[in-house]
Amino acid sequence: MPVNKLFFNSGVLLIDLQKWKEKKILPRLVHFMSKHNKSLRFADQDALNAILYDDWFPLNPTWNMHLFFFLASQRCNYDQIKLKKALKNPAIVHFTTKEKPWFYLTQHPFKSEYYKYLEMTEWSDYCPPDQSVFAYFKNKYNILHRRIKPLFEKEFILFKKRLNNLLNKYLFN
Helix, strand or coil, X not given: CCCCCCCCCCCCCCCCHHHHHHCCHXXXXXXXXXXXXXXXXXXXXXXXXXXXXXXXXXXXXXXXXXXXXXXXXXXXXXXXXXXXXXXXXXXXXXXXXCCCCCCCCCCCCCHHHHHHHHCCCXXXXXXXXCCCHHHHHHHHHHHHHHHHCCCCXXXXXXXXXXXXXXXXXXXXX
């Protein structure tokens, strides 16, 4: 894929099936994925971008709203007016990254909306996996880790080892 080409998120796709079949996209994807399997970070997404890098159009961000748009909207390749409208009223929210709304300690902007709809399902009694004392401290540790690591890379490795030893010693013994 040429460096100057944009990379799309394949979470939501609108596909012209007739053109897809005419251009034999599926066999090309299968071939590409089997040939480059070990180097694909986001399997289907990487393959789709490699095959279609010059043959796709972006959807309005309303139809594939993800966390990056909230965190760094000014760095997106979308029209900022369209993006601001989409941020206020997305049609589809795509839960990318580790910030999932079903985690207790998440800061995801659609967490309350997620739980609102969850309450309407048979899973309304769902308890987030990180809603325990140990998970709480582990998540706080992970948040601290993400913030501090870039500042003190070498020192942080030693700090992390010592902190892990302390956590293991006092929480698991």
